[in-house]
Amino acid sequence: MVKVALKYCGSCNPQVRLGQVANHLAHLSDDFTIVPLSADNIDVVVVLCGCPRACGNKDEVRGRARDCIVVAGESLDGRPVAEADLAAAAAERLLRLRDTFN
Amino acid sequence: MAMMTGNEYRASLEGLKPEVYFMGERIERVLDHLAFVPHINAAALTYDMALAPEYEELTSTTSHLTGEKINRFTHIHQSHDDLVKKVKMLRAIGQQTGSCFQRCVGFDGMNAVYSVTYDIDQKKGTDYHARFVKFLKEVQSRDLMITGAMTDPKGDRSLPPGKQKDPDSYVHIVKRNDGGIVINGAKTHITGAVNSHGHLVMPTAALTPEDADYAVCGYVPVDAPGVIHIFGRQTNDDRKCHCALDQGNVDYGSVGGEALVVFDNVFVPKEHVFMAGEHEFAYSLVERFATAHRQNYGGCKVGLTDALVGATFLAAEAQGTSNANHIREKLVDMVHLAETLYCCSIACSCQGYALPAGSYMADPLLANITKLNVTRNVYEIARLAHDIAGGILATMPAETDWKDPKVGKYVDKYMKASAGASAETRMRLIRLIEAMTCGTALVESMHGAGSPQAQRIMIWRQANLEHKKRLALKLAKIGDQPYLVS
Secondary structure: OEEEEEEEOOOOOOOOOHHHHHHHHHOOOOOEEEEOOOOOOEEEEEEEEOOOOOOOOOHHHHOOEEEEEEEEOOEEOOEEOOHHHHHHHHHHHHHHHHHHHO | OOOOOHHHHHHHHHOOOOEEEEOOEEEOOOOOOOOOHHHHHHHHHHHHHHHOOOOHHHHEEEOOOOOOEEEHHHOOOOOHHHHHHHHHHHHHHHHHHOOOOOOHHHHHHHHHHHHHHHHHHHHHOOOHHHHHHHHHHHHHHHOOOEEEEOOOOOOOOOOOHHHOOOHHHOOEEEEEEOOEEEEEEEEEEEEOHHHOOEEEEOOOOOOOHHHHHHOEEEEEEOOOOOEEEEEOOOOOOOHHHHOOHHHOOOOOOOOOOEEEEEEEEEEEEHHHEEEEOOHHHHHHHHHHHHHHHHHHHHHHHHHHHHHHHHHHHHHHHHHOOOOOHHHHHHHHHHHHHHHHHHHHHHHHHHOOEEOOOOOEEOOHHHHHHHHHHHHHHHHHHHHHHHHHHOOHHHHOOOHHHHOOOOOHHHHHHHHOOOOOOOHHHHHHHHHHHHHHHOOHHHHHHHHOOOOHHHHHHHHHHHOOHHHHHHHHHHHOOOOOOOOOOO
């Protein structure tokens, strides 16, 4: 089971619907279990930021897990992704990480 | 070569032979022509302040490319701290010059080109970014002053570049070969053009495939064959040649010394070509440059306003009005308006973010808000300065009449106001306020870094209106809305 933590930036003025991305990831596969950021041995932390400022993307957050995925407005890990494709792109990235763990 | 001093910068201009025209004359020697000296002095201060211990924390930094200490004006922002320090640096220099010091435009251009060339290469497999990095290392090591040559004359604004009656209304590529490209056209309002080392030419608008030849970015030395500079007139610019006191800001002048720069079949070698036809990246380049440049205005203009508030307060003291409550309230309003602009620039810097190239840019929405506020607040600040200074701002006798053997005694007698200030002190302050708030200096706040409508377009695009609508739908209980709208 891959342990995934979701960390929001705080959502002061989100340019994308972060809840939709989070919901999509939470129901992606039985291989994943969503855990709090305070949990031990987290495999992936998905940092969900509403805009490119990426306030949630901090060393102490990334350091909680083996790997990290950063959504920051209409971008995924620094690459532009339209909002409509964001959830699918994040899911694809998460599934690829799962495969590297196996 | 290490960072230059102001005098070394001046000496570096000696070896250049730009083709410059002003008032119907070919200017053979820019360096000591009275029309240009104040602008050269202001630019020189960006060099001297980078070496001054009390300012170097803001005005110098370490190159991420070489690890060498460099002038911040040649730096690529690597953090939020860099973005904030840029604004603080601009304020600090503006306080000293009371006028535009020109060097930020090329600074912003280089930051925009750095990130966009990276993006082009990622998508197209080109090598523009490597070329630009090589060029940037040279800029940093030689401490060059580069203009940001973006604004085209645009011809008929209702038509795109390729549909213009005159194809040169926008700079475009007219010839390509293995060695480089040849460009034709012109760039307008180019700040510091005649006293820079070269021009960073960039496209001015979003472009379609039909306009691919207009998607051109490259570096052109100021004295490259075919580059012609026609220096612009400024309000009261003849005072530069005939007066001292009447100039108001005799050392640093007014605005940045703008020129129309013509590119008449100018060859740009391949190593200095950073975009040649990649039309789909023109908008990114414009947006990133505009964001960086609009970020600035709550820095430099606030620095200028610091000096203006001082001049206005001193003028009130010289006139015996400084203790009046309404004068103090108006000075408070001037400070309030200026610090609001500073808040905007600091905020857009703190809300900036990293780009794929690893460099940082300010938040586009907040940067545009900053500049749009400048188009209003600076006019209101000037109005308050005019209110406090009084009508003498528009009617004061000339310096030559004050010095005239016959009538000078009358000018001196009647220009004196309060007991503590001489007529000369009052006249110098009034002229400084005039230089900083009348004519060209004010228009620069309106149209520099783009006219207000350009900011409004960007604000509309960035305003996140759909989110705002969802918030309203929830509160008005329209439809099935979530407990928390995200």
